Amino acid sequence: MGLFRRRWRGRGRLAVCGVAALVVIGTAVAWTLHRAEPAPTDGSDTVRVDRGEVVTAVATTGTLEPAQTRTLGFAxxxxxxxxxxxxxxxxxxxxxxxxxxxxxxxxxxxDTQKSLDDAEEALQDAEEAADGGAGACPVSAPRTGQAVEVGMVVGRGAPPSVTPSASPSSQPSPSPTRSTRPPAGQPSASQPPRSGGGQAPGSGQVPGGQVPGGQVPGGGRGAECSGQRVGDPVLAAQQRVTSAEVALAEAEDRLAGTKIKAPVGGKVLTVAGAVGADVGTGGTFVTLADVAGMQVSADVPEAYAGRLKLGQGATVTLANRPDEEFAARVVRVDPVGAADGDLVRYGVVVAFETVPAELLVGQSTNVRVRTGEVAGVLRVPSTAVRGDGTVLVRTGAGDQVRAVEVGLRGDRYTEIKTGLVEGDEVVTAGVEGSPS
Structure with missing residues (x-):
């Protein structure tokens, strides 16, 4: 009997210990489950209506490229x-x-310099010969009645009358009248002698005759000069000089083209050959970039291209300097788009206001172009404005729906023109980057 009691007491203690263990385990499980449950929430967030800047922007990616790239070769x-x-x-x-x-x-x-020297010497000789008058032919005739001086008596083609000159003459000049007729066989004062030699009657002035300058033999010399242009030897010599000058200029350009000189300061991008290589005219040997004018080349979808205009402000972030923003400005918008699958994209070039140091050609960038902005206006986070143009305002009496008039809709904020006042608390549904 005593043995039975001792066994029962042992088993009773084990049962009590088991029950106590189960109670402890159950309590721990219940506490753990209670801590894993989230705190009750209504799933919304609120911010105060304030005043500030509202900006619309087009964001894209681009690459750095030189403002000028020169391809240089030999001539x-x-x-x-x-x-x-x-x-x-x-x-x-x-x-x-x-x-x-x-x-x-x-x-x-x-060689071309020597040819030019010879041509210039020949031109000088031709001009001297023309100035001396030897063999020169007339170029024009004076008006009728105008006296001109000739050195020799002209032939049968001389004018029919002689007008006395005001200058003195060694021989008196006959003065025929209309009523006086010279004897037969005697030349009158109005007709020159038929002979090809001798001094012209009177002072040698012949109206309407040949142009002065040079010796004109009588007889067939006048026929020989007819049709010949005055100064033909000079003209031919001048043409020769011009041709030699052109040839010399070309030769000097070719000589200069045996060296490649940098037209602008910059960075060498490529070199196509080495010493000993044979090169030809027109090929590219060196590519030179003007890195001092580095800019960003990007493109945007057609849905946003219409917002871009020359002169718009922009910010550029470099891939290797993500914490820095560099001011820039739009300097070109392509008028023609390029197909990119089902989309059409338009190119845009953005130039730095101040070019950062140590830029790499081809480096990737992030670009944000400001397409619209207003400052000092009432604003709320853009997610607070519903599609029907209303805002949920939280008040002490509960949430109220208010219709608002919006202005500029920005990427982060929207301008509120009417319907709210500064300090109103609006529901934003937890928009990231809400104003503090």
């Missing part, structure tokens, strides 16, 4: 004798980047 065929730069080198304006053998070009300049 003559030859073998490269000097290659002074490598990709990545910074060069100055006028610096020689590469050269080819200039022997042939130098010889051509010397």
């Amino acid at each position: 003559a065929d030859g073998t490269v004798t000097a290659d002074n730069v490598r990709p990545g080198d910074q060069v100055k304006t006028g610096q020689v980047l590469a050269e080819i053998d200039a022997t042939d070009a130098e010889e051509r300049v010397a």
Whole structure:
């Protein structure tokens, strides 16, 4: 009997311990489940209506590119004798980047210079001959009645009358009248002698006759001069000089083209050859970029392209400097779009207000172009304005729906023109970046 009681007491203690353990475990589970439940919430957030800036913007990505890129080559065929730069080198304006053998070009300049000297000498001789009057032919005739002086008596083609000159003459000039007729066989004062030699009657003044200057033999010389242009030898010599000048200029350009010089300061992007390589005219040997005018090239979908205009402000963020924003401005918007699958995109170029240092050509960027902005206006987060133009206002008596008149709808905020006052508390449904 005593043994039975001892066993029962042992089993009773075990049962009590088991029940106590179950109570403890149940309490722990209940406490754990209670802590895992979220705190009750109505699922909304509120902010106060304030005054500030409302901005609309178009955001896109782009790449850095030089404002100017020059492709440079030689203006003559030859073998490269000097290659002074490598990709990545910074060069100055006028610096020689590469050269080819200039022997042939130098010889051509010397030859064309000699040809020009000969042509100029021939032109000088022709002009001196023309100034001397030897063999010159008339170029024009004076008006009828105008006296001109000739050195020789002209032939049968001379004018029919002679007008005395005011200058003194060594021989008296006959003065025939209308009623006087000279004897037969005797030349009158109005007709020159038929002979080709001798001094002209009177003072040698012949109205309406040949142009002065030069000796004009009598007889067939006048026929020989007819149709010949005055100064033809001079004209031919001048043409020769002009041709020689053109040839010399071309030769000098070719000689200058044996060297590639930097037209602007910048960074060398590519070099196409090395010393000993054969190059030809017109090929690109060096590509040079003006990195001082670095800009961003981007594109936007057609839905936003209409908002972009020249001069709009922008901000640029570089991939390797995400915490910095650089001011920029739109300098070009492409008038023609390019197909990108089912979309059409329009190119836009943004230039830095101040170009940052140590930019890399082709580096990726984020661009945000401001397409509209107002300052000092009532605003609420854009998510607080419902599609029907109402705002949920929280008051002490509960939430109220109010109709509002909106102005500029920005990316983060929307301008409120009527319906709210500064300090009203509106429900935003937890919009990120709400004004504090």
